Amino acid sequence: MSGSFARRSMLIAALCVYADLSIFGILWYVGSFGGPGSQLGLVVPDAAVGVLLIAGIVVVDVAVALPMRHAGKVALCHALFGLVTVPIVPTWQAYRLIAPAGLAISHYQAGAWLRGGQAALVFWALFAAESVRIMITVARIPWGWVTLGPVLVAYVVLPWLVGRFTTARRAHLAALEAEAALQGHNEQLAVQRAVADERSAVARDLHDVISHHVSAIRIHAGAARLSLDGDEAGHARRSLSDVESASRSAMVDLRRMLDVLHGRGAADAQRQPGLGNLDELLDGVRAAGVPVRLTVRGTPRDLAGSRDIALYRIAQETLTNAMRYRAGGPVDVVLDYRADRVRLVVTNDVDPAARRERGRRHRGLIGVRERVALFGGDITYGPAQEGTSWQIRVDLPLDRQ
Structure with missing residues (x-):
């Protein structure tokens, strides 16, 4: 007590x-x-x-x-x-x-x-x-028996019932308070989960942006160095210009990510890139000296914003990996619009020296798997064509949110 x-x-x-x-x-x-x-x-x-x-x-x-x-x-x-x-x-x-x-x-x-x-x-x-x-x-x-019922109600039944109802009301209020506390706790957990999911999404986007653009910068810088060694000033200028362009694109994407972190992303006119920006992405890869072939099958359609962004980021990550590990051949990108899903397939040849590294646990592939799992999709990746190439295939359903 x-x-x-x-x-x-x-x-x-x-x-x-x-x-x-x-x-x-x-x-x-x-x-x-x-x-x-x-x-x-x-x-x-x-x-x-x-x-x-x-x-x-x-x-x-x-x-x-x-x-x-x-x-x-x-x-x-x-x-x-x-x-x-x-x-x-x-x-x-x-x-x-x-x-x-x-x-x-x-x-x-x-x-x-x-x-x-x-x-x-x-x-x-x-x-x-x-x-x-x-x-x-x-x-x-005389006539005292007529008081039996009223007196019993007054001295036994009423005090008992008042005590019982008071306790029941107190228990009801306690249950309401407990329910409100639980609801508040659940809402707090939901906010924490949402913040964690948002941070994870921003981290994936930052990884994709930095990996892609830095890889392109590395390739352009290498080409410029080789051009200078060979006294090819014009080619060096083009490569350095591509370095500047890739750096500028990286800064734009980084600012966009920071705007999201500061809560200004929703009102910003510069939205996250989607499949509508896929050609720009491929042009940047081609400018780095990597030949890319794009094949679109089926009837293109508008996708939900989150799914559209996810497919773009997946394509960006797979192209970044292709620039790192390809042996020199072209990269094939297939975008297949089907009745119930969208399939993205990226295939590139693999440098034998890079095969061992490619098989290790890779943060970029982890991010791709997380994006695919978010929409209930399927992903397969690994060596193809007797180990001479690498392929990643992603299927995102259209009927699931």
Whole structure:
């Protein structure tokens, strides 16, 4: 039991003692004094019995402060104490003039805290005890039996039901609070997952952008160096111009990624590239000295923005790998629009010296697999044509979001 709850229980018990002793003392004095209104007082046989009754009132009222696991026992003690007072105080008013506050509180606590079979047993025990007490008492007055039902409702049923309904309402509010807390926790987790997914997507995009453009810059720089060695100034100027163009494209893509991180990507007119920018991507690869052949099959169609961007990034990553590991032959890109899916196939020959490295765990391929899995697609990749070439095939369904 917490300290604050214990203090509240002690305060309630103290108030019960104060109220019940005050009522008993006043009515005992009125019954002993006689005169007008004395019929409303309590007639106690002698002072010793009165002191015992006072002690009993204090004991049963103080018991109200006990831990709530004893609520049923405390209520039964009040009921038994009431039965004991009936033969001791012969006046009919004794029925509910001795410890009324403590009895009402104890019945309330029993209704609020007891559950199951114990609750039913205690309720019917209290009901029976109060019924016996009422019948003994009302037998002393004409037509007293008519008070049986109302008095039972007032002193047994109502306190019990108020306690039960109060607890049910408290449990309902606690359940609502728990549900709200759980919902808030789930929303927080959803936000965290969304942030993590967005960061992962941005990381994949940054990897694709940097890998592609840096690879192109490396190839152009190498070509420029070889041209300078061979005193081919015109070719060197073209290669350096392509280096400048690739660098500029990399900076544009990096700024776009940073805008997304800063929350300005949605309103930015410069959207993420898609398949509509595939020709520009291939032109950049061709400018690096890599021959690329594009074949489009089926009827081109507009794709959802996220799927369109994913296919572009996949093509960008596969072309970057082709520039790194090809043996010198052309790169074949096939974009196949089917009824239920879009297939992207990229094939390039492989430099024998690069085959071993190509088979290792590659971050770019991990990013491609993550993009494909995001849309429920399929991906296959590996050596083709007896190991002389490398092929990656990606299928993204059109009917899944």
